[in-house]
Amino acid sequence: MGKPILITFVLAIAIYVIGFTWIQHRRESKGPWVVEFRTDPDGTPQLVISQETLNIQNQTITFSDQQLTEKNLSQIVRFDGPTTNAPFGEIVFQDPTFLPGTVAFNFWSHGVEFMPRTMIINKEEVHWNTRTNIVLSGEGKFERRPVKKPKFL
Numbered sequence: 001m002g003k004p005i006l007i008t009f010v011l012a013i014a015i016y017v018i019g020f021t022w023i024q025h026r027r028e029s030k031g032p033w034v035v036e037f038r039t040d041p042d043g044t045p046q047l048v049i050s051q052e053t054l055n056i057q058n059q060t061i062t063f064s065d066q067q068l069t070e071k072n073l074s075q076i077v078r079f080d081g082p083t084t085n086a087p088f089g090e091i092v093f094q095d096p097t098f099l100p101g102t103v104a105f106n107f108w109s110h111g112v113e114f115m116p117r118t119m120i121i122n123k124e125e126v127h128w129n130t131r132t133n134i135v136l137s138g139e140g141k142f143e144r145r146p147v148k149k150p151k152f153l
Helices: 002-028
Strands: 033-039 045-051 056-063 074-079 090-095 102-107 110-114 119-121 124-126 133-136
Touching: 045 110
Parallel strands: 056 133
Antiparallel strands: 033 045, 033 074, 045 056, 090 102, 102 110, 110 119, 119 124
């Protein structure tokens, strides 16, 4: 009676380990978004976006109307797990379940979203590598909508 239970238990553990390893490999195999948050000597903020598997390299977004107090900043953030803080701007949404996943930001009312298929800037699709140096100025289109609280009885 004990031997069939032991065999079943060992088989279940083996299937679990193999399945978990396979899923984890699929989740991480394409790698994360890598974003360099930087400022020039005048304090103008800029993003440099890269994603190796998707062949996205040095895609830049410059916020020409903004000036930060920190000059010559250069900080690289890898979005391979839950990340809540960025050197500037606000991380609005992140889904790193299957990398590279999706990351959405609010930069001075400019909505910027990275997805494997395309990038969305101020609610407009911009295909990767079609415009490698994007300059954003003026008012953005990002709206923060109030969260509806559920009514409990």
